[in-house]
Amino acid sequence: MRIEPTDLADVVVLAPEPFRDERGLFTRTFDAEEFDTHLGVPGAAAAFVQDSQSRSVLGVVRGLHGRGGRGEAKLVRCAHGAVYDVLVDIRPGSPTFGARQAFRLDDELFHQLYVPPGFLHGFQALTTTADVCYRIDRPHDPSEDLAVAYDDPELAIDWPLPVSVVSARDASAGSWARLRATLVPAH
Template sequence: MKAIPVPAIAGLYLFQPTPHRDERGFFSRTFDAGVARSVGLDPDAFLQDSVSRSVRGVLRGLHLRSGAGEAKLVRCSFGEVFDVVVDLRPDSPTFRAVETFRLSGDTQVSIYIPAGCAHGFQALSDIADVSYRIDRVHNPDEDVTIAYNDPELAIPWPLTPTLLSERDKTAPSLAEVLPT
């Protein structure tokens, strides 16, 4: 497994495993504490693991946490998703940068998303499972949502969204959440 910095957003890393494939399928390490430490991440900081299952076209996001924020390690463990990270840290050299990825269960690539960045994804396969390692216990009072279709962000979602939560449908614009 190797950690690859993503220059478009400061502190964002791809963790690329080396799946071992044979006629049975594959075996892949999906987390390595030593590799995390090698890029300055504390592997013991992760406190919760969660998973979401979505069907094709479902869009989740853009979500982040207020206060101290929330760092997370995100991986599509089954299926395929179009994943989006937006840097909303005012003191970051990549403030307001948007980066997109295609994550899949075939590659098992993970993304480390620093606290203060918004995250969202859209399921591209019939079923997509996304796994999260989160560095803070979830507090719903700190949840912040930004409109997935905000024109300022101009995210190129690959599919017309088929299903959104009420929270995502009615999310405020980036300008409303983060006035300049």
């Protein structure tokens, strides 16, 4: 497994190296020892406490979601199909604060993202169905949920397909400007 840096501070791509033969393939999707070694934090992998999965249909956008408080680290991968996955750095003081980057996650390369606390996350399903798996480092607490509109004009995310469906929560999410003002108060 290769671990590759991204343009966003502290975000990495975990890139499995599938073994393919006439039966199909086998791949290791996670290796705690390699993960801990790369982060330089012994036991970091053991912090993950919950796995979840979503299934979306073509064109669906989920997000942009994040967590307040001390945030939430997560590993994100697409187990079936393909998604256009977007991260936005919301960590005041980060060298990439406000920056965004998109990644293609799919069931061909099996890449997954390590997302440290302090990011908004969203994705669009690029295939008829797409299953996204999340491994998070603390139980979900709805009182800490953050959301920014997927179509926020300041973020200007270029979703690759027409958006087919969004949840009521995502359709009524606030703006990046409003969230940014709560993160970095005016002096």
